[in-house]
Amino acid sequence: MNQLNQGKREIQIFKQFTDVCPYKINLTSVRKENPPKPDIYCKLKDGTELYFELVECLDNSIAKTTSDQISLKHLLDDEKNKLPLCKRMRFKRKYKNALIYIAFNEKISLIRRKRSIPYIIDFLLNLDKNQIKKDEIDINSCCGVKWIKISQGIFTGPIVHVEGVSFFGVSFLKKIKDKFNKKYTTKNKIDLLAYYALQPEIRENHWLLETADYIEENITNSLFNRVWIYSYTKNKILFSYPDF
DSSP: OOHHHHHHHHHHHHHHHTTTOSSOEEEEEEEEOOTTSOSEEEEETTSOEEEEEEEEOOOHHHHHHHHHHHHHHHHHHHHHHTSOHHHHHHHHHHTTTEEEEEEEOTTSOHHHHHHTHHHHHHHHHTOOHHHHTSSSBOOOGGGSEEEEEEEESSOOSOEEEEOOOTTHHHHHHHHHHHHHTOOOOOSSEEEEEEEEOOOTTSOGGGTHHHHHHHHHHHGGGSSEEEEEEEETTTTEEEEEESOO
8 A cells, every 4th residue: 555545544544533532633633644753643622732653453464364264254154044944944043042153273274164164064053952052162173173162142143253363462462562662753742543444253352451461561661642442343442541
């Protein structure tokens, strides 16, 4: 992405962030800046000047893995919907209030995972009630699945999820650390806006705790006044420190 398009995208993301940010930001004041200044300049409605440094916590390997995850989920849904009517109705009755969470072995190729999908659906169709209640259900390792969890509750099921990327937190935290070590030329306060635009299948408990601990322990030695972690996909602030 060239610098002009990157700047437009950052403005777009920042303006959407202002919808949920508790700062009262004057949107007409928002402008893109160039290094060594922080990315975004703006004014609050009371006239206070403020800068934001933006960082997208995403890399190509994560994007590909997330795409694979979504692809597998769609294939599982398709395979379930291709069952003969009697089996499809039996599957729906069995898992009508269930979330089915599937974790593949990381070393198994995407092709092998896809080939295992009919086996997984058949396996789920034939589970008995006692097996369903287990915390983790063992499945024949030849299909590349580590385990299956089934949570029953107030769901309009069956809902099938595939385990997200396990290394997302490593990438996220590294990019936060890089920004904490960067130097900026401004006398104004700076906030760090770390955002991601991944699908909501990536759960916060996979990466947020370690990142939050690092921010809280190191922010006083940084140039940042406050750090925000924001989901652009959900338009939701996932974390801010210190509390607003």
